[in-house]
Amino acid sequence: EVDNSRDSESEESEEENPAEMNMIWIFSRRFQLSVPKLASRRRVVQELLSDLLNVSHRLFSDSFFPVLEPVIGVGSACEGWSPRKEEDVVYCMFVPLKPPPGHAFHLEPDTTGNMPQTSMRVRVELVCTCTRKQNVLCFLHHSEEELKRNQAASLLHTLCTGPYLDVEKIALWFQTFVISSWSVVPQSCHYNVQVLPSSRSCKMKLTEASGRSLFVETIFSVQQGDLDIFLSSQPTEARLPPSTTWLESYAVAEAKFFRHVARQAPPRSCHLKCLRLCARLMEGSDFSIYALKTTVMHLLTLIPLSEWQHGYLLLRVDDIMCYLRCCLEEKRLKHFFFGNEDMPEEISLPPAFQGAQPLNLFQHLAQDPAAQTKAMQEFDEL
Numbered sequence: 001e002v003d004n005s006r007d008s009e010s011e012e013s014e015e016e017n018p019a020e021m022n023m024i025w026i027f028s029r030r031f032q033l034s035v036p037k038l039a040s041r042r043r044v045v046q047e048l049l050s051d052l053l054n055v056s057h058r059l060f061s062d063s064f065f066p067v068l069e070p071v072i073g074v075g076s077a078c079e080g081w082s083p084r085k086e087e088d089v090v091y092c093m094f095v096p097l098k099p100p101p102g103h104a105f106h107l108e109p110d111t112t113g114n115m116p117q118t119s120m121r122v123r124v125e126l127v128c129t130c131t132r133k134q135n136v137l138c139f140l141h142h143s144e145e146e147l148k149r150n151q152a153a154s155l156l157h158t159l160c161t162g163p164y165l166d167v168e169k170i171a172l173w174f175q176t177f178v179i180s181s182w183s184v185v186p187q188s189c190h191y192n193v194q195v196l197p198s199s200r201s202c203k204m205k206l207t208e209a210s211g212r213s214l215f216v217e218t219i220f221s222v223q224q225g226d227l228d229i230f231l232s233s234q235p236t237e238a239r240l241p242p243s244t245t246w247l248e249s250y251a252v253a254e255a256k257f258f259r260h261v262a263r264q265a266p267p268r269s270c271h272l273k274c275l276r277l278c279a280r281l282m283e284g285s286d287f288s289i290y291a292l293k294t295t296v297m298h299l300l301t302l303i304p305l306s307e308w309q310h311g312y313l314l315l316r317v318d319d320i321m322c323y324l325r326c327c328l329e330e331k332r333l334k335h336f337f338f339g340n341e342d343m344p345e346e347i348s349l350p351p352a353f354q355g356a357q358p359l360n361l362f363q364h365l366a367q368d369p370a371a372q373t374k375a376m377q378e379f380d381e382l
Helices: 018-030 038-059 144-150 167-184 251-264 271-281 289-302 310-330 363-367 369-381
Strands: 072-074 090-098 103-109 119-126 192-196 202-207 213-223 230-232 246-249
Touching: 038 072, 038 090, 038 167, 038 213, 072 251, 090 230, 090 251, 167 192, 167 202, 167 213, 230 251, 251 289, 271 289, 271 310, 289 310, 310 369, 363 369
Parallel strands: 090 213
Antiparallel strands: 072 090, 103 119, 119 246, 192 202, 202 213, 213 230, 230 246
């Protein structure tokens, strides 16, 4: 009976162990593991935001707000998996910000926020535009009266606090823009939009006539040079940083890594199902989903991709849980992007990263024996 109702993704040859395949099928059903329509819904979200940004370019062409670059899908839903149930999935999109004409961004280490994560501030500087062939008055060399009469205010006077780009002011500006411009976006015919409360991003709930909803979070970012490291407006779970503090993020590099694996992996690879299954197993516990994702990224470089075929799902889940338990025992889980010699070439990181001492994501356990004991007990219960 089980065999007859098994979906096409779970079909295997008769040589497979029937009991094991039935277990895979039960897991797949129990944890809704047939990957939901993440890819098609992600494309809908990207197209929608692309149309919104086109409206913003027309609307703000004569002003000096940040230039909004094409969106980059990040986070679990854009990587092809999600720890959430299908109806609760949030599609996260980075919107990189570039300086408008007459302005430059300078990244400075932020020592004021006292954050555990690397944090920076984005200092906005006015630059001379006298020699450029464009219809822009120079903020440095034209009189204040002339600028007030003929030109919109500089970015320093709109979305900055002092000389620094202010995350909360940008979020409010973009939220206001979405609400006021929604009616001219083609998707407004199909979705009602509700902008949800958020001080550092733009969270939207898009509802179709059928009542089905789509959750989107637009996160503002500033790229570090031409690297896949960005400064992100997204706060950590632990605490809310000051409004001029931006946190270093590897989300774009992570999304690139999963795209690289998808290209190299065999058809019907189970690595995303493993991630989703383990995440659902850990639901309700104190375990970090980021630690789980880091574990899977390490194993994807240690175990040949040919060994991630669907029939190996239970073995790979076991590998993931054993690796994670060893890391808990040793109080050490290496950050994936530091000191990693197996990094795909298309991921652009500073050369110093390869030889760098890896950051320890379980440093807090190394410093707190009681926390480690508790984590081990909770993990063994899982």
